[in-house]
Amino acid sequence: MNVIECKQLVKMQRNQKTLDHVNFSIKENTITGLIGRNGAGKTTLLKIIAGYWRKTAGDINVFGVNPFNSLFVSANTIFVDDQMSFSNSLSLLDLLEEAGRFYPNWDMSLAKRLFDYFGFLPNQIHENLSKGKKSTFNMIIGLAAHCPLTIFDEPTTGMDVSVRKDFYRALLKDYLEHPRTIIISSHHLEEVEDLLEDILLIKDGRVHLHLTVDGFKEYAVGLRGNSALIYQLVNEEDVLYTNRVGGEYVIVKNTFSHQQAKRLGLEISPVTPNDLCVYLTNTTKGGIDDVFKTS
Amino acid sequence: MLNTDHTKPIYIQIAEWLETEILNGNLKVDEKVYSQYKLAEMFTINPATAAKGLNLLYEEDILYNKRGLGKFVTKDAKEIIVNKRKNQKLKNLIEELVLESERLEMRDGELMEMVQAVIMEKREEGK
Numbered sequence: 493m494n495v496i497e498c499k500q501l502v503k504m505q506r507n508q509k510t511l512d513h514v515n516f517s518i519k520e521n522t523i524t525g526l527i528g529r530n531g532a533g534k535t536t537l538l539k540i541i542a543g544y545w546r547k548t549a550g551d552i553n554v555f556g557v558n559p560f561n562s563l564f565v566s567a568n569t570i571f572v573d574d575q576m577s578f579s580n581s582l583s584l585l586d587l588l589e590e591a592g593r594f595y596p597n598w599d600m601s602l603a604k605r606l607f608d609y610f611g612f613l614p615n616q617i618h619e620n621l622s623k624g625k626k627s628t629f630n631m632i633i634g635l636a637a638h639c640p641l642t643i644f645d646e647p648t649t650g651m652d653v654s655v656r657k658d659f660y661r662a663l664l665k666d667y668l669e670h671p672r673t674i675i676i677s678s679h680h681l682e683e684v685e686d687l688l689e690d691i692l693l694i695k696d697g698r699v700h701l702h703l704t705v706d707g708f709k710e711y712a713v714g715l716r717g718n719s720a721l722i723y724q725l726v727n728e729e730d731v732l733y734t735n736r737v738g739g740e741y742v743i744v745k746n747t748f749s750h751q752q753a754k755r756l757g758l759e760i761s762p763v764t765p766n767d768l769c770v771y772l773t774n775t776t777k778g779g780i781d782d783v784f785k786t787s
Numbered sequence: 788m789l790n791t792d793h794t795k796p797i798y799i800q801i802a803e804w805l806e807t808e809i810l811n812g813n814l815k816v817d818e819k820v821y822s823q824y825k826l827a828e829m830f831t832i833n834p835a836t837a838a839k840g841l842n843l844l845y846e847e848d849i850l851y852n853k854r855g856l857g858k859f860v861t862k863d864a865k866e867i868i869v870n871k872r873k874n875q876k877l878k879n880l881i882e883e884l885v886l887e888s889e890r891l892e893m894r895d896g897e898l899m900e901m902v903q904a905v906i907m908e909k910r911e912e913g914k
Contacts (some may be wrong), residue, residue, distance in 0.1 A: 523833055661831050668824050668834065686797055705836065706796045752890045754886060762795070 493520045495641055495673045496541055500550035503697075504538055510536045512697040513550065518673060518690075521718035523722050525684050525705075526677040530775045534677045535573070537694065538666040541675075542571035554641065565641075567596070572634035573645035574627055577724050578618040584629065585614035588636075595637040597670075603636035606662065610655070623650030631659055635666050644676045648683075656680075660687055682766045691765075697771050705765070710766055716741045725753055733771040733779070797832055801840030802892050806849065806868045809860055820850060847871070 495746075496518040503511035518524055539545040540552055542607045543559035543566055550556060559565040576585050588607065592598040611626050621629060627650050634644060648656045664687055667674060676771045678684050691708045693701040703711065710733055715722055719740035731746040743763055753760055763771075770779075805821075808814045821829070826837035841858055844850040848900050850858040861867075888898040 522835070662833050664833075667827060668828055686830075686832045686836070689833045705833070706839065707797060710795050754882070757886070757890060 493519050494518060495555060497553040499545055500549070501537075501540070501552050502549040503533075503540060503545070504548040505536070505773050510697050511540070514694075514697070516692060516702050518675070519690075520673055521671040522689045523667065523674045523676070523687055524690045524692055525681065525688040525694050526675055528677075528682055528700075532694045532773070533697040534694060535645055536697075538571065538643050538675065538677060541641075541686075542566075542569050542643055544571065567728055568639055569641040569643065570595070570637045571643045571645065572630050572635055572647055574623070574630070574649045576630050576633070580617055580619050583614060583641055584612055584616045584618060587618065587633075587717070591633055591637065595639060596640035599636045599670075602666065603632055606632045606635065612701075624652060624655065627651050628655055628659070631662075635662060638666075638670050638672065640672050642672055642674045644674070646677055646679070648678070648680065656683060658778055660684065663687065669755040672740075681769055682764065685765050687775075691771065693772060700772060708765055708768070709762075710746055712743050712763055713746050713769075714741060714743050714761040714763050715753065715758050716761070717756070721756045721758060725749075725756060725758070733774065743768070798829075798837050798839035798843065801826060801832070801837055802843045806842060806872075809849070809864050810868055814860050814862050815859065816862050816864065818860050819856070820860060822857055862877070 494517040496516075498514050498516050501511055501514040502509060514533075514537065526534050526538065536545065537729050540547055541554055541559060542560055543554070546560045546627070547558075554562075554565050555568060557564060557711070559569070584607070588600065588603050591603070592600055610625075610632070612625075612629065618626065618629065627647060631644070631647055633774075634642060634647070648659060649722065651659065660683065663676075676684055676688075685693070685705055687703050690702065690704055692699065699710070716739055720741055722740055722744075726742075726744045730747060731742050732745070733743040735741045750760055805814070812819055817912070821827045822830070822836045823838040823841055826832070826840070827834040842849065845852065845858060847867060849859055851861050852858055884898065884902075
């Protein structure tokens, strides 16, 4: 069953298409990583899914209905980011108790165990927390709500390395006990990739790739060697990145014969998903170096 | 335990880890292996990825299914793993050798002579 279905979804903001005919669907009880550069449209997409923002055109269905103005979607969805606003007249502990009134699956025991583990004090006020502590508290709300659709938009902003690690492990353990549909947007693909089942890569408001994590890892490889031989083997349009430092090195779609590459004396190397993301989302094939090219 | 350079697919790493457990004797014939959920918890990975690793071993007859009970180690598991590793690793090394000898434009038989010489040398050392 698909929890989210997007068809030709468009969002205009100030005459700019921030989402440009987006198509994809997300299966129930999977963890998907939403990856993209700054300004690619990640947050816009997530806010439309959560029902916060209205679409401009196309179709968006969450649990089979349009999420905007849907009480059903808002009761079954939690959207966690670093701008969640909480009342300052309530203490952190009060906030946990209030959250229990909002979310039918709220797990107070988990919330309190995480609260203690991360060293929160019951009488603290959300506004006075540091950036990292705010993110940590929001994460507790996001996990303990046990919403069938749980969305984390850049959840680890400001968290230190060890809290980030704890968060990912807590997320996975809780998911194993209470399977649900989870979307995490992140700049740190290398940190989340092991947790993910699928990767949704967006670029310039469009879906660039939607693959399983393993499919993503096998999507492209690096090739090093004589440039004439490389282009004898691969199509130029399949090349995602070129670097000429220390001999020709290209990153290319994995659609050629590895046997033949070896015979031509070309060196094949795997590309990390994080690097692949950078190369896939670059606007030029030479990256930042192209800016400094003066000819 | 898992390779952290992010280049080898995790499901293959899971399969290789289980193979090593079988080779070490930590998992014996007809013994139940970890479930996808247990593996997911142990390595902090997605359970679908863990399932893919288990399935790989099932397809290679290293594990068998008992309906509703999980996956178990087959009788021939150890032999299959040993053969597979020999074939894969050695075959790759030999391919490298042949390629390099072609690059160096060695005449037919020269490589074989070199291999033979190394074998003899090792035998001498062994005496």
